[in-house]
Amino acid sequence: DTGVSQNPRHKITKRGQNVTFRCDPISEHNRLYWYRQTLGQGPEFLTYFQNEAQLEKSRLLSDRFSAERPKGSFSTLEIQRTEQGDSAMYLCASSLAPGRRNEKLFFGSGTQLSVL
Amino acid sequence: GEDVEQSLFLSVREGDSSVINCTYTDSSSTYLYWYKQEPGAGLQLLTYIFSNMDMKQDQRLTVLLNKKDKHLSLRIADTQTGDSAIYFCAEWLGSGGSYIPTFGRGTSLIVHP
Numbered sequence: 476d477t478g479v480s481q482n483p484r485h486k487i488t489k490r491g492q493n494v495t496f497r498c499d500p501i502s503e504h505n506r507l508y509w510y511r512q513t514l515g516q517g518p519e520f521l522t523y524f525q526n527e528a529q530l531e532k533s534r535l536l537s538d539r540f541s542a543e544r545p546k547g548s549f550s551t552l553e554i555q556r557t558e559q560g561d562s563a564m565y566l567c568a569s570s571l572a573p574g575r576r577n578e579k580l581f582f583g584s585g586t587q588l589s590v591l
Numbered sequence: 592g593e594d595v596e597q598s599l600f601l602s603v604r605e606g607d608s609s610v611i612n613c614t615y616t617d618s619s620s621t622y623l624y625w626y627k628q629e630p631g632a633g634l635q636l637l638t639y640i641f642s643n644m645d646m647k648q649d650q651r652l653t654v655l656l657n658k659k660d661k662h663l664s665l666r667i668a669d670t671q672t673g674d675s676a677i678y679f680c681a682e683w684l685g686s687g688g689s690y691i692p693t694f695g696r697g698t699s700l701i702v703h704p
Contacts, residue, residue, distance in 0.1 A: 479633070508692065517595075517679050517694035518634065531691065566633055568692075578622050578683065580692055582633030 481567050481583035488557055489591050495553045496586045500569030507550050508580065509542055510566040518566055524550060525572060557590045564588075595680050595695035602701045609667040611698045613680030618661055624681040625654065625665045628697070634679060637665070667700075675702045 480499040488494050500507045505526050510518035521540065522532045526547040535541070539557075544550040554561055564587050568580040594616040603609045615623060621642050626634040640647045640654045640663070647654045653666040667674055677697040683690040 481633075515599075515696070517696045520691050520693065523691070534691075568634075570692075579624070579636050579639065580626075580634070580681075581636065582626075584631075584633045587631075 479567055479569050479581050479583035481565075481586050483586055484584065485587045485589075487589045487591065490559060491556055493553065493555045494557055494588060495551050496565055496567075496588075497549060497551050498567030498569075498583060499549045500567070501581055502548075504569035504571055504581070505547070506570045506572050507544055508568045508570070509550070509552050510568065511536070512564040512566055512585070521552070554588075557588075559590045562588055562590045594684060594693055595682060597678075597680055597695040597698045599696065600699050600701070602703065603670050605670060605672060605702055605704050607670055609665075609670045609674070609700055609702075611665045611667075611678050611680075611700065613663040613665075613695055615661050615663060615680065615682045616693075617682060617684055618658065620682040620684075622683065623654075623656065623663050624692075625652075625663075626679040626681060626694070628677045628679065630676075634694075637678075670700075670702050672702045672704070675700055 482497045508523040509521040512518045522542050524544040539555045542552045564585045566585045568582045570580050596614045624639040625637045627637050628634045638649050651668045655664045677699050679697045680695045684693040
């Protein structure tokens with residue numbers, strides 16, 4: 476396991492369709508984060524998990540967005556009824572929990588979503 | 592990422608030094624980070640500094656921290672064309688034990704011959 480893996484790398488969908496992205500974190504990392512990044516902007520926090528518990532989800536952009544991490548390993552991010560404004564890069568990152576000295580995020584390469 | 596502020600662009604000549612600046616929000620932040628993003632890729636951790644330090648050097652990278660002004664800078668010595676990328680400053684923001692890694696908008700570094 477050499478890093479955070481995200482699939483697919485690219486997703487093109489039609490407006491109104493549902494999409495799901497997958498993230499496989501670094502195996503020993505217990506925290507997993509989802510971010511959205513649009514052109515010219517920094518990563519915008521969406522949600523995060525510690526193991527299987529979703530500790531913060533108030534920043535999910537709407538109720539069309541949901542995330543799961545059922546066994547505390549991989550995670551999925553689902554967007555229902557996609558809109559053109561959902562077009563962005565969706566980034567996943569993992570880390571060891573704060574409180575240890577290694578408070579560093581390791582990012583995947585992202586999933587680029589295009590909604591037509 | 593509006594809590595962390597960065598200038599958007601920096602253009603330097605190959606071989607010169609680059610200095611990328613950041614103003615962060617939370618004076619109690621314990622760690623401050625610099626990430627690099629190349630086109631079409633995720634972010635890569637470059638370096639970080641612990642808040643009880645004023646400076647940290649790592650090969651061509653020097654991080655300076657001014658806690659009084661909440662100012663962080665990244666200096667890249669002998670800048671190369673491969674350093675062309677977007678650089679993000681980041682801190683952990685939050686309260687009540689729930690902290691979120693928060694990023695600036697990024698500084699696009701352009702290195703020209």
